[in-house]
Amino acid sequence: MTQKTTGFALLAGAGLFGLSLVTGAWAADVNKLVENCAHCHGKDGASTESDVPIIGGYSAPYLNDSLAVYKKKERPCPETKYRSGDKKGQKTDMCQVAKDLSDADIKQVAQYLAGKKFVRPQQKFDPALAKKGKEIHDRSCDKCHSEGGSLASDDAGITAGQWMPYLKEQFKEFKAGKRPMVKKMKPKMEKLEPADIDALINYYGSFK
Ligand code: HEC
Ligand code: HEC
Numbered sequence: 093m094t095q096k097t098t099g100f101a102l103l104a105g106a107g108l109f110g111l112s113l114v115t116g117a118w119a120a121d122v123n124k125l126v127e128n129c130a131h132c133h134g135k136d137g138a139s140t141e142s143d144v145p146i147i148g149g150y151s152a153p154y155l156n157d158s159l160a161v162y163k164k165k166e167r168p169c170p171e172t173k174y175r176s177g178d179k180k181g182q183k184t185d186m187c188q189v190a191k192d193l194s195d196a197d198i199k200q201v202a203q204y205l206a207g208k209k210f211v212r213p214q215q216k217f218d219p220a221l222a223k224k225g226k227e228i229h230d231r232s233c234d235k236c237h238s239e240g241g242s243l244a245s246d247d248a249g250i251t252a253g254q255w256m257p258y259l260k261e262q263f264k265e266f267k268a269g270k271r272p273m274v275k276k277m278k279p280k281m282e283k284l285e286p287a288d289i290d291a292l293i294n295y296y297g298s299f300k
Contacts, residue, residue: 122200125193129201131177138211141175142257149210151244155202161272162190163198168270170261210244212253217297225295228288232280240299253299263289 126136129147133139137148147155161167169187174180193201229240241251251259265271266281267289273281284292 120194120197122197122204125197125201126204128177128189129205131174131179132172136208137205138209139255140213142213142255143261144172144175144255145258146210146213146250146254148205148208149244150206150250151247152202152206153247154244154249155205156198157247159190159193159198159202160195162186163193166272168265206244210250210253212299213255214300215256215297217256217294219298221291221294222298223295225288225291225293225298228284228292229295232283233292236274236277241296242299251296254296256293256297259293259296260289263293 129137132141132144133147134141134144137146137150139146158167162169165187167186169185171183171185173184174182190198226240229237233241236246236248237251238246239252241248242253244250262271263281263284266273266277267284
């Protein structure tokens, strides 16, 4: 009996060792991890909350980098709360969420969400402002955010159809110098007047 248990333990140990060699590090179950995200970001990252970004369908590199940046607290982490699940109502922020993930977890979660669809919500927008926003976008932003920022493969997020209230906060953070940005985006962002930002947000919100 004792011998049998030992044999089993050895076998199980060898199995674990083999797996950790394959993945490079010990990672948690990806379904459990994304279930936690879903309590705020919605099922498969298709957020229905206007202050929580839609992240399903973002590229894996963008998701990886964003979570790494949150982990290092290099980007603002506004306080937020769980929208559903057993922690509903409990306060936390994205830096805390990222801190609880290992690098291997982040990789798995990024890959999982990158395989999902970016689901655009229906948003109210002003067509005249959207038209003005498109002109500004095409002139200053489309080089990196192609087709209104609808291509995940640009690794620059997805602005086309993203929640307008979330975007508004990001513009505030960029303008205030609180959220870091790539060197070449900075001068473009600095030139924007409040009315330009309003127009851009309406343009992004116009994608259905
Ligand atoms: C308690 C709610 C909550 C949970 C849980 C949560 N998030 Fe977030 N997440 C947010 C909010 C709110 C923001 C927007 C913060 C801001 O306004 O800057 C955000 C932002 C993000 C962003 C930045 C998106 C962008 O466009 O730059 C990523 C990536 C992200 N979350 C991934 C995740 C992942 C992956 C999980 C699960 C492991 C997760 N989040 C869990 C609330 C949450
Ligand atoms: C030189 C390339 C470049 C240019 C030009 C550029 N961006 Fe970006 N932008 C990026 C990259 C890369 C990211 C994502 C990584 C980061 O946060 O730095 C980003 C992120 C963003 C985000 C955040 C997306 C999210 O999911 O949170 C917004 C909003 C944005 N850009 C708007 C603009 C607007 C508006 C312009 C034009 C006025 C612009 N960008 C010009 C490269 C660029």
